[in-house]
Amino acid sequence: MAAFQERVFSGVQPTGNLHLGNYLGAIKRFVELQTKYDCIYCVVDLHAITVWQDPAELTKNIREVTAAFIACGIDPTKHIVFNQSQVHEHAELAWVFNCVARLGWLNRMTQFKEKAGKDRENASVGLYAYPSLMAADILAYRATHVPVGEDQKQHLELTRDIAQKFNNDYAERIASLGFKDGFFPLTEPLISGPATRVMSFRDGTKKMSKSEPSDYSRINLTDDADAIAQKIRKAKTDPEPLPGEEKGLESRPEADNLVGIYAALADTTPAEVLKQFGGAQFSTFKNALVDLSVAKLGPIGAEMKRLVQDPAHIDGILADGAARASKIAAPVIRSVKDIVGLVHS
Ligand code: TYM
Numbered sequence: 001m002a003a004f005q006e007r008v009f010s011g012v013q014p015t016g017n018l019h020l021g022n023y024l025g026a027i028k029r030f031v032e033l034q035t036k037y038d039c040i041y042c043v044v045d046l047h048a049i050t051v052w053q054d055p056a057e058l059t060k061n062i063r064e065v066t067a068a069f070i071a072c073g074i075d076p077t078k079h080i081v082f083n084q085s086q087v088h089e090h091a092e093l094a095w096v097f098n099c100v101a102r103l104g105w106l107n108r109m110t111q112f113k114e115k116a117g118k119d120r121e122n123a124s125v126g127l128y129a130y131p132s133l134m135a136a137d138i139l140a141y142r143a144t145h146v147p148v149g150e151d152q153k154q155h156l157e158l159t160r161d162i163a164q165k166f167n168n169d170y171a172e173r174i175a176s177l178g179f180k181d182g183f184f185p186l187t188e189p190l191i192s193g194p195a196t197r198v199m200s201f202r203d204g205t206k207k208m209s210k211s212e213p214s215d216y217s218r219i220n221l222t223d224d225a226d227a228i229a230q231k232i233r234k235a236k237t238d239p240e241p242l243p244g245e246e247k248g249l250e251s252r253p254e255a256d257n258l259v260g261i262y263a264a265l266a267d268t269t270p271a272e273v274l275k276q277f278g279g280a281q282f283s284t285f286k287n288a289l290v291d292l293s294v295a296k297l298g299p300i301g302a303e304m305k306r307l308v309q310d311p312a313h314i315d316g317i318l319a320d321g322a323a324r325a326s327k328i329a330a331p332v333i334r335s336v337k338d339i340v341g342l343v344h345s
Pocket of ligand 1: 013047
């Protein structure tokens with residue numbers, strides 16, 4: 001690893017309402033990592049169009065995710081914030097990776113299976129090749145660390161497989177061009193903390209997601225205090241009081257989920273939360289969770305709503321970020337062309 005400069009990369013799709021899972025599993029972590037690493041945070045619009053997007057909605061959603069990044073505390077002047085389609089190196093490298101990745105590897109991807117559903121013949125080619133583009137996002141910057149929620153783990157394993165195969169296939173060429181330890185790093189996923197998999201409020205065994213039809217299944221980052229309170233009060237629970245220790249959360253998925261959310265929002269651990277609330281009824285705990293959620297999420301939603309009023313300002317941030325991202329990615333892609341044997345100017 002020593003040969004690679006440490007760098008964080010991550011992305012979020014602009015496909016509709018950002019929710020508490022996106023915040024706790026990803027964006028909140030992005031914010032924290034800014035003090036330790038150089039970070040690149042990307043609104044992955046090319047990933048979004050692997051399933052149909054209404055064009056006007058897509059534009060709006062790209063700006064909304066950008067607003068969320070900034071409202072949550074990402075600094076686009078110290079770090080880089082941009083939308084994927086403005087840096088053509090992502091798509092270029094994805095093609096090379098399509099030629100490195102094996103069909104057998106992509107056939108194993110559970111996200112494709114879930115998203116394509118039963119009508120697989122009718123899924124886009126882009127949806128199938130999605131993980132190659134994701135590997136390209138990361139490796140165009142030779143990023144070493146990628147913060148994500150639990151659901152992206154398999155895609156990050158594939159990214160490592162692609163990097164490794166590229167390094168092996170072209171090992172001689174890579175060494176002759178003077179690169180030590182291979183050309184691409186084997187990226188480390190950063191998946192940790194109490195909320196790597198936030199679950200639906202209606203069913204503690206299902207992931208909280210943008211695509212679940214019921215809005216009561218999730219808290220959106222733009223929900224106001226009333227909506228947040230209502231959704232938490234209606235969230236499914238079980239009849240027992242909260243346990244005093246984490247072991248007592250086993251086989252209680254809804255309780256486990258709400259305790260994890262509380263811990264993540266309060267920057268503490270589930271064990272600490274249970275020390276405070278062990279023995280309490282859900283009604284008491286939910287009141288505390290409402291207060292905490294409104295205090296933490298309210299200002300973010302308000303700031304997002306303020307920022308999206310000025311699309312020109314957001315577009316300026318994205319253009320500036322894209323120009324800076326491209327400066328890092330362009331020489332990487334030139335080296336890839338040298339390694340592969342493609343003629344370029
Ligand atoms: P996306 O847009 O679905 O989600 C963005 C981030 O939110 C996390 N997340 C969750 N975390 C905890 N609990 C949940 N219920 C939950 N739902 C979503 C996701 O794990 C993710 O970190 N393929 C990626 C986007 C992507 C990307 C990349 C990420 C494209 N290129 C390169 C990292 C690096 C995706 O669809 O995320």
